[in-house]
Amino acid sequence: MHKMLQLWYNEDDLNDSKRRNIVLNHVIRTTMAYLDSMPKTKRKKIGQFFTSLETARFMAGLFVIPEQKHLDVLDPGTGSAILTAALMERLSRYSELKSVSLICYETEPAILPLLRDNLDYLKDNVPFKLNYTIISENYITSQQNPKPIADLVIGNPPYLKVNRQAPEACAMPQVIHGAPNLYFLFAARSIENLRDRGQMVYIIPRSWTSGAYFKAFRHFLFGNTALEHMHLFVSRDKVFEQESVLQETMIIKIQKAVPMPQSIRITSTETTHDFQKMQIQVVPSKLVVKQDENQYVYLVTNPADVDTLECLSILPHTLPDLQMKMKTGLTVDFRERGHLFDVPAKDRVPMFFSQHLKDGRIVFPVGKHGEFLDTRKRSLLQPNENYLFVKRFTAKEEPRRLQSSIYLQADFSQYQEISTQNKLNFITGIKKPLSTFLVYGLYCLFNSTLYDRYYRILNGSTQVNSTEVNTMPMPSRDGIEHLGQRLMETEKLDEATCEYILEEYLNGENRRSEKIS
Incomplete structure (x- = not known):
């Protein structure tokens, strides 16, 4: 029912990545300078946390790149463009790709100059034609009739609780059931912006996987997409080390308008810096996503976890x-x-x-x-x-x-x-x-x-x-x-x-x- 797999990165991939990392390294350097100049308390108030280089590269690596000459990419809550840079670095390996249209949403005035500079740098240093648009409007409320516009979506959304009367919550009543958080509103909107068979990779808190507050979101997610990959961080204080964030966080990869796969790949690492030491499993989907009205998602990290789910699956009752x-x-x-x-x-x-x-x-x-x-x-x-x-x-x-x-x-x-x-x-x-x-x-x-x-x-x-x-x-x-x-x-x-x-x-x-x- 489960098996351990060899790490799917090999040494050639890693060496190739090092040769092609010029754009991501540049964006990381400029972001570090921004972090030094911006008070952490201000960024925490707006839910702004930045992804590490290793995590960004791992997330970009989860996409199965379509064999197309042109791709439309969306990065909601772009920040300094770390995730965008990682994805552009990944796309640079595909010679058949000739052009990319990139849409970036970012509303924080303090980071917009840095974002523009970084996107211009990307534009000048990727082997394909890159056109970008920065939209400085609220990603949730500015789309009254959201449309599928992207083949690939990559995101690190803001982690911020809002009340049920907040404009963002009122704009998406279909996924609200209890106390809303911007991160799952962003995820739901991104699914709406994704074309059929399009792929989305997000880094988000684990909280959506269970509990009544996220029930409507889970139904929306599984009603529109298939969960294909989950990555779990064992140490919650290591995901945003530069930010000192204590948050149970995970990475998900989904695909829109396709059936749920028979199995889901689940990976885990201790921190964001040891992806070469990853634990990898392929677990039957029926054990990962509970097949009932709650649709809880089980956070499996090792074979013992799978054995536990299988062992208790024979018990037919609840309290x-x-x-x-x-x-x-x-x-x-x-x-x-x-x-x-x-x-x-x-x-x-x-x-x-x-x-x-x-x-x-x-x-x-x-x-x-x-x-x-x-x-x-x-x-x-x-x-x-x-x-x-x-x-x-x-x-x-x-x-x-x-x-x-x-x-x-x-x-x-x-x-x-x-x-x-x-x-x-x-x-x-x-x-x-x-x-x-x-x-x-x-x-x-x-x-x-x-x-x-x-x-x-x-x-x-x-x-x-x-x-x-x-x-x-x-x-x-x-x-x-x-x-x-x-x-x-x-x-x-x-x-x-x-x-x-x-x-x-x-x-x-x-x-x-x-x-x-």
């Missing part, structure tokens, strides 16, 4: 299917300071934070400020019943993304109600409370290595989102209770025990499915 659901804690503590207290009283209930989760159990109190909530805040109270508590936030360097603990009503039987801070998630029953076996079974799943790896593939961020967890594959309700019963028998809550019990269960499920087939 909502089983009358269970993950929710986010009810109380934003800093907004309720006047209703939080450090000691218990008759009209107060326990307020649980992520700090109360310890080795699978609940340790309460721990001497944290605000561990008790005033019962007059009725909207912030929930029934005291069995839950699985799951931390909503973890640090990047922590070994586990899913960190959970078992909460049992019996341990706090003196209370009818409790509350939870909104940095804590909890799994609850929809129609009736969870049984003890169910809570232990859920803990077995969430504390296993397999499920932790699955969530990392599903979501590249450090936040555990309820929306995504509620789509994760689950055993049957009886299966989860079986896991819980086995875990309770061991009297252990460590990761290795959970992994062993889950593996035992999945092996049994595989044997049953083989007999049926």
